[in-house]
Structure formats: C-alpha cells, structure tokens
Amino acid sequence: MQQAQTSTQKEKVGIGAWIALIVLILVLSGAFRTADGPIKVLDFTNLSGTFGQIGDTGANLIGSGGTGAKDGFMAGFNLIPAVMFFCGLLGVFEQLGAFKASDILFRPLLRPLLGIPGKCGIAFISSFTGSDVAAVMTRELYESGDITDDERTIFVAYQYAGSACINNTITGGAPLVAICPVALGPCILIMVLCKLIGANVVRIILRLRRKKA
Template identity: 45%
Template sequence: MEKKVTWKSWLSLFFLIVMLSGLFKDVQSPLKALDFLNLTGNFGTIFEEVNFQGQGGVGAREGVLVALTILPSVVFAVGLIETLQSFGAFNAAEKLFTPILRPILGIPGSAGIAFISSFTSSDVGSVMTKELFDNGQLSDDERSVFTSYQYTASAVILNTINTQAVLLPIVVWPIGLIIVFLIVMKILGANLVRIILKISNQKELRKWKKSKA
C-alpha cells in the first residue's frame, strides 16, 4: 500500500530540513529560532567560559557529564521527530530522497532527513536512524551502511567549521573543498561497508544452500 503524501507532509519535511540544515544558525534575526542547535541552546557558565562540565575531567565521571550535555539535544530531537512524523514528514522524505540515496548509499529515501541532519549533528542523526530501524524502514544492513556514513567525519559541516577552526588558517585548501572531500570519503567508506556486507551475505547464503542440499 502506497503511503499517502499530503501538503502537510511536504510542509513538515521542509520545516524539518530547514531546522536541521544549520541554514539559520548564525543569522542575526528572529529566523535563528528556525535552527535546531539554537533552540537546543547552551548551558550557562559558572566561571569565565566553564560550564558545569568543568575542565580536565577523565574516566567514568567525565563520561557521565558528557552524556548529560548530549541529553537535551537528544530529547528535543525525539520530540520534534515524533511530532513531524505524525504529519507524514518521513513519507515525503522517502518520495523525495529515494532517487538520491538508493544509488549512492543503497538506503531508502526515508533516511533523507537523517542524512541532512548528519551534516550538523551526529546525535540527531543517530536518534533518527534508530527510529527508522525500529519502525522497519531500514534493514539491519542498511542501518550498518548508514551508520558507517554518519560516523566517518561525523557532523562534517559543524565540526569542520567549529571544532577544527584553529587549523583552518594553515590549511591550503578552501573550506568548501575540504567539506566536499570529506563527504566524498564518507560515501566511499559507506559503500566499502556495503560491499563487505554483500559479500558476507552471499557467503552465508551459499552455506545455507549447501546445508539444505
């Protein structure tokens, strides 16, 4: 049965893509409220630029604090996804992104929103990928391929611009070319996993046929 896609589906998909794309992250106007990271916000500082996580932490205690810093964005992402999914955003995404994602990654278009969000946030992408798998929209192999894509140079745009900003002055290539190069490497890495899984599945199938012969 074909999933119904209405104008509400397309509108909710557009809204979700805009929010997760980082398009309005740095604008100095009310439009910045249309950005997921801006809505997630930041923790206040306790001293100078230090928040409750502190500096120099190690071990399990530092891990717990890191997890707490991620929690708000994950909880917000789950609520946002569930709300817009009820309007059919993922059905519209499947129709729009399947011609793109099937050839380059071998995954359905329903992963399109997670694909867009993974440019700026690995946390949101992982939440969406889990939702897609739990709902039966991604197979186990498709999930493995997509995960390998996401976590190679994760949050590629945000991390390249922010986390690696101190290195940009000494880099020979322009930043746009660096991001394109990283995305190409992400796609190649995901397809390498795709090939390995295909070979492994073929071996398992041959073993199963021999056992039944």
C-alpha cells in the same frame, strides 16, 4: 492491482507534508545557526538553548580541564536534553507527514549512493551537523522496520566516519582554517566523498557475505 493502488495512495503526500519536511531540513541543517532576529529559531542548536554557558570563557555544564570517567559522564549527560527535545520534535514532524515526503524526495539519491531507503533522508541531512540526533533517528528507523539490519550497518558506517563533518570542521577545525591552503568547502566535500566510499566498501562486503551464505 489493488496492492499497486494502495502503495500509490500511501506515497501521495499533501502540501503540508512537504512544508513540514522543508522546515525540518532547515532546522537540522544549521543554516540559521548564526542568524540574527526571530529567524534563528529555525536552528536546532538555538532551539536547544545555551544553558550552562558562562560569559565568553566557553565553559559549560561539562566544565573545563576535567579528565576520566566524570568528564565522560558529564559529556553524555549534557546530550540528554537535546536528544529528548529532538525526540518530541521528531514525533510532531512525523505526524505532519515529513517522513513520507522524505521517502519520495531522497529515494532517488540515497538508493544508488548508499543502498538505503529515502526515509533515511532526514537523518542523512542531520548527520552533517550532529551525530547524536542522526543516531537517534537511525535507531528509530530500524526499530520501526523502515530499514533492515544491513541498511543500518551501511548507514552507520557512513555516519561514524567524519561524524558531523560540517559542524566539527567549522568549530573544532577553526584554528586550522586560517593556515589551511585549501578552502573550507573543498575540505568538507572531500570528507563527504570519503564517507561515501567507506560506506560503499561496507555495502560491498555485506553483499559478498550474502552471496557466500
């Protein structure tokens, strides 16, 4: 009886936690990436900054036309500032109770869809626009004991296929949008559906392995 009361108290979150969750989802969703005015600070990419960009040529810190180990190193090095900034941002929103609100909000969705807890909801949202941020969050969830090894495997299977599908489709696939006979929205929905199917295939395999063991 006492354990039930304790768990109920843990699940109760205040209005501040829900506001923090809404703000964090907006920041990671990319909804305000192309916004004008002060509201554009509600996007993680805008908050990370555009250091290294040169005019309209599209060049950045990574450079252009490079190949080999140097190009790969600079690509990885370019992620460090954004990941460091996100880790600090994550700590702030965790203290505000955003993770507790996320667990309550996303539990009815993620548990039947992927078999993972609701605390993965923020990483689930961020995986649509960025693979590096979602990867950091998944690692944090596993190391803190919020998800098991099997749940991490299922979640990684979902993220890895069609990584950052919205961001990569809009940016990398922009030249194909004009000639594609299907609208952009259905293309993204098909990718998300395939990601869910792939993750559940891994989920079934893990379940069968547990039964054999």
